Amino acid sequence: MARWQRKRSACPSCTGDRAECNDPEHDWYAYRIVCYRTMAAAAANAKWERLHADAPYHDGTFNSWVEKRSDAHPFHFSEGVTIGVSRHDMNPDDNFLG
Template sequence: MALASANARYDKLHKDAPYHDGTFTHWSKERGPGHPFHYRDGVTVWVTQHNLTPDDDWLNDLAKTLGLRVLEGDEQGQERHAE
């Protein structure tokens, strides 16, 4: 279930502009010569029980933007939902 949730979040993140220029920095709604790559091209989404990059806060930044609850890390580096 965690993997399905991660995939759904990744899909939602790229819903409005799914094509990029190969650098993952310039995005477009339509595929074209300047944006030939789909956001799923060359990407593997996976999950782990432990936070491998505790300083990377991209999911929480997205959650804040979308007005969702923010995750907090516990002492073991695992994540849980904030109340």
């Protein structure tokens, strides 16, 4: 019963207390949350995109790049590739960002 009551009194937009959310006398202040891990991953993804802007298709070896997709170069740089970040160099021999 208590869980149902909490769910019923929750704001559908932010899940906060509906009485508080509906009160126009409350001031709300914007804030930001900074995640340097996410920031580093986004920067790496942007660099990966820039590196392949002119020749985005490869042959699967990541060594041969061309401007247009073909049978010989069927893979777009974004297909099947996930760029993550770690506090440790997971593959020091893979200098894929140059």
